[in-house]
Amino acid sequence: MKFPGRRKLKHYFPVSQPKPILPTSEVQPDKDTYIVGLDETIVDVVANVSDAFLDKFSIKKGLSNLVDADTAVEIFAELTAEQCISDHFAGGTIGNTIHNYSVLADDKSVLFGVMSANIGLGSPAYHYICHTSSKVDMNHLQGVTGDIGRGITLITPDGERTFAIAPGDMDELNTDHIPESIVAGAAALVTCAYPLRHQAKPIKQAMIMALKHSRQHNVPVALTLGTTHLVEEHRDELLELIKEYVTVLAMNESEAEALTGLSDPLAAANRILDHVDLVLLTAGAEGMYLCGHTEEALKRETTNPIKSGHLADFNRWEFSRPMAKSACQHPIKVFSHIDPYLGGPEKIRNTNGAGDGALSALLHDISANHFHKEAQPNSTKHLAPFLAYSSFAQICKYANRVSYEILVQNASRLSRGLPEREDSLEEAYWEQ
């Protein structure tokens, strides 16, 4: 706007000053460090039930079971009548992961998915929004007329969680809602195998489009496998997808076995490394493994006790930093393992989301590397094109600590970050 005539006061109308830039929650690809998650939008309806309840509805324990709308209504009616519904939480394996990422990194992430266009109080969409960090950018969601998915989360007395998923409109996400520029500027794209079990739904093509954009713009892709029977049923298709697009594959030990036929987690991780750069394998009470590649000339030896299992002295090089196999002249495989933090919580009421928590910690380390590289491209940290900021061993420790926090909070998502004094996880871990 032009200044309207002359005034004595010099700064009365500051035409020469640029408009102040107000902070915005919307991700700006050229300015922000963020990750993108593509998911089926699901709210978890948590209920405590007996094992007999699962049998009654032929629900397979520990897995994510798809149920039709009528069965969902029946289950819901019985849970309501018996007053066993304890809570509603935002869920979805990737929704959880990017929420946790935003809490840990105190930074932005973007959700690609659907959301009910009209949100009523107490509706699934309402609960989802209420329990999601404000740092998760929801500006690119696709509006739908129906409900988002409902994940009836059945917790049996042993703390195991089993899902009965009523999909609603969660798989209607289409390719019009996958903006290329948002993917292109991301530090990583994270998604899951679940869309493969809805072959005829638009979400599968939407996911493939996001994967293609990532590949084209060299954005690392993390894929989490979801649940065992999904892997068994779609193994070949999944393997093709993994070989073509995936940088980081995350799973638990039974999903790893379904994918490779190998029950030993280390053997399974070793096999999967033939297809991807990095493997995060959580193994419940057995802790977790982070396995990948590094350049022979840049490998670093651990000072932790040496471990042997399916592979002898497998953790010898766990102080190395992860690299893409294709970025190494002489790639070597690196394996790291950690036992549960403090042996795990005294009592586990609900294991839901512990694996998602571990993946969010790994993604935080990957995006921290991305941020540092943009800010300090000449730092010695970037002498080689590393995938992550920290070593395999340090990431394992961080991921393990985050899983523990989910387990003690008895919720599938972090409600707060890790304690400040643990900025140096190194000290805190060994002092306890």
Ligand SMILES: Nc1ncnc2c1ncn2[C@@H]1O[C@H](COP(=O)(O)OP(=O)(O)OP(=O)(O)O)[C@@H](O)[C@H]1O
């Ligand atoms: N019973 C347990 N005792 C101690 N630690 C545990 C236990 N269960 C899980 N953990 C911790 O949580 C991490 C992840 O758990 P788990 O392998 O159960 O993930 P998951 O099956 O992928 O979970 P989800 O799919 O619900 O996110 C483990 O690597 C471990 O550190």
Ligand SMILES: Nc1nc2c(ncn2[C@@H]2O[C@H](CO)[C@@H](O)[C@H]2O)c(=O)[nH]1
């Ligand atoms: N996207 C997606 N997430 C699921 C499905 N089944 C269970 N989950 C989520 O997995 C999370 C735990 O890892 C829970 O919060 C569930 O909401 C599914 O079919 N699709």
